[in-house]
Amino acid sequence: MQAYRAVLAVFGFFIALVLGVAAHAAEATASAPVAAPAELTYLNRPIVTFRSDLAGASPRIRVQRAADVLERLPERELDQPIDHMQVIFGNEHVTVFRLGDRLLFSLLPTDLDPADPRKFEQLVKDTESRLRSVLDAHKRQIHWPNLIRGVLYAVVATALLLALGWGLNRLRSRMLSLVQRTIEQHLLTRTNKGFDWTGSAFQLARRIVELSAVFAFLALLYLWFVYVLERFPVTQPLGERLGDFLLTLLGRIGQGFLDAIPGLVTVVVIVLITRAVQDLVTNLFEAVQQDRVSIPGLHPDTAGATRRMVSVLIWALGLTFAYPYIPGSQSDVFKGLSVLFGMMLTLGSAGIxxxxxxxxxxxxxxxxxxxxxxxxxxxxxxxxxxxxxxxxxxxxxxxxxxxxxxxxxxxxxxxYTRQAGPGGAMLSTTVTIGYDTPWRQVHAMLVNAALKTDGLVKEPQPYVLQRALSDFYVEYELFAQIPNPLERAPVLSELHAHIQDEFNDAGVQIMSPHFEDQPKEAVLVPKDKWFTPPAKP
Incomplete structure (x- = not known):
């Protein structure tokens, strides 16, 4: 029994020790920083990416060591075969790449990206293929006939670039001369003396020609740069990447144009339909405005404003329908500009x-x-x-x-015009005459003065109203129609002159009396003088 207990105690101590060691190892693994991957490249060509430590060396140190080995390779060893073998280093299986008898670098199974669908054996084959391509490029680079050939090709390409640049400059000069001659001929033959857009058109055409020439030369320079880089093994990957970038960019632009065609066609159709509807509405409202059509609730005076409002509404709906089909309308830049313009319109349109x-x-x-x-x-x-x-x-x-x-x-x-009738606006003037002057005589004199005034309408005839019967005088107001309201001041001055002449000829005092004492006799008009000329019974 005691022996059994002793065995259980030893077994329990062993289990506790194993669990403690495992927990310490897990904690150390969790706390250890994960090394950053490092890519091994040589002559601007990628070979492989290291992701794990090897014998305490981080991926960055492994890359440095492999690059140093590749740099020190002599030319006579570059033609030797590349092979790889698997060895066990510590507890890890390591694949070692060799060039002949020279060790280059090692590759671990943990160097494979977890997201990479390839197996480790395929990674080894791809790495060997890339390494062979790099060594061949290195061999071509240090072979001096290849260098001389590359320099000759670069010189020829440079000469061709200069020739094409000279040709572009000549073409630019000829295009500018053609534009200038066209503008000069237009200036010599034009007959309009008003504002002419010729100068602005010339400046615009000049800018377009110059910018086109600059962009054409930059395109040639880019192609020359790609061609020269591809002539040398060291810079060949850079040239290929630049060429692929250009082809990809052109492909994206072309694909963008192709993808935009259906949307553009839809926008054109929507705009044409909107224009047709707007023309129909315009014709209808113009007919209402010209009294050729009567619509209940729509007055000819308001037809023009209503037409403009309905046209704005129609175009707003048309643009709303066309907006999703405009190329680039769903991009973040387009949305940001829409929000910016909307906010500016909201903040600045309160007064408007x-x-x-x-x-x-x-x-x-x-x-x-x-x-x-x-x-x-x-x-x-x-x-x-x-x-x-x-x-x-x-x-x-x-x-x-x-x-x-x-x-x-x-x-x-x-x-003053709306109720005046076809004769024009009403013009009036006021005089105050004492009670000793017959009111019929005053009416007749005022009407005669109005008929003598050239700027007033004779038919309908001017008329007089007695506005007030004050304590000392009667207030008379003469009304007449004036065709041109802008001539009110000179016409009113002429009317006042004729009124003075009429009253002076009749011996009637225009100056209104203001009594201080009661007169001895009543101030009135005898009945036999009610129709004193020019008054008529």
């Missing part, structure tokens, strides 16, 4: 939206239109422009006044 909505109120309320004589607040003038954001008035002093739509909507608008 206010003016737009105020303009819509003015248009659809039909408070004024072009040619109306209006008063907005303290400003009087003729409406010359009714825009989306503002209106323009020309006052009697020939001054152009611009009023934002929000300011116009916030003030009282007096339109």
């Amino acid at each position: 939206v206010n003016q737009l909505m105020s303009g819509m109120v003015l248009i659809y309320s039909r408070a004024l239109r072009k040619g109306d004589l209006v008063r907005v607040g303290d400003t009087v003038g003729v409406v010359t422009e009714l825009n989306t954001l503002s209106i323009k008035l020309t006052n009697l002093r020939k001054e152009e006044i611009t009023l934002p739509n929000a300011v116009v909507v916030g003030n009282t608008i007096r339109n």
Whole structure:
């Protein structure tokens, strides 16, 4: 029994020791840093990538050692066969690559990338093939006839590059001369005296020719560089990579053009359909504006503004439908620009939206239109422009006044033209005459003065209203129509002159009386003088 207990105790101690050693090894493995992979390259050609330590040497140190061995290879050994053999180093299976009897480097199974679908045997074969290619390139590089041949090819390519560059420069000069002659002929034959885009067109054509020449020369220089690099074994991989990059880039551009064709065709179809719908709507609203078609709820005065709004809505919908088919619309750059423009429009359009909505109120309320004589607040003038954001008035002093739509909507608008009829806007002037002058005589004199004024309409005939019966006088207001409201000031001056002449000829005092004492006799008009000329019974 005691022997049995002793065996159990020894067995338990052994299990505890094994578990402790395993835990310590696991902890050491977890805490040890993972070495970074290092790629072995020679003569700009990749050979293999080391991912594990070997005998305490990290992958970077293994690469340095293998590169030193390859650098010190003598030329006489480069033709020897390459082989590999498997050896056991410590507890690891190692594949050693040799060139003849010279050891080059070793490869471990753990050097294979876990994500690589190849097996370790295939990795060994690929490494041997790449190593043979590198050694052959090294042999060609140190063989002086190859170097001389490469230099001769580079010299010929350089001469050809210079010749093509000279030809491009000559072609550029001829194209610029052709553009200049065309512009000069246009200047000699043109008859329009206004602004001409000839100078700007010449500068644009000149820039296009120069940029085309520069890009063509850069393309030739790139091809020359690739060709020269491929002539030497050391730089041949660089040249091949540059050539592959160019072919890949051209292929991507061509594939991009091919992929963009269906989207472009769709965009063109959507634009054509949108244009057709917009033309149909334009014709309909123009017919309403010209009173050739009547649509309930749509007035001819507001048809133009409604047409513009509907056209904007139609094009906005068309662009919305076409946007997903525009090449590059799904890229992050395009989305970023869209967000930027949207934010700029949102932040900067608060005042613009206010003016737009105020303009819509003015248009659809039909408070004024072009040619109306209006008063907005303290400003009087003729409406010359009714825009989306503002209106323009020309006052009697020939001054152009611009009023934002929000300011116009916030003030009282007096339109002197809308109800005036075909004769034009109404013009009025006021005089005060004492009660001792017959009112019929005053009416007749004022109408005669208006009929003598050239700037006023004779039909319908001017008329007079008695605006007030004050304590000392009667207030008379003469109304007449003026065809051109912009001539209000000179026409009103001429009317005042004729009024003075009429009253002076009749011996009627225009100066209004203001009594301080009660007169001895009543101030009135005898009945026999009610129709004093030019008044007629």
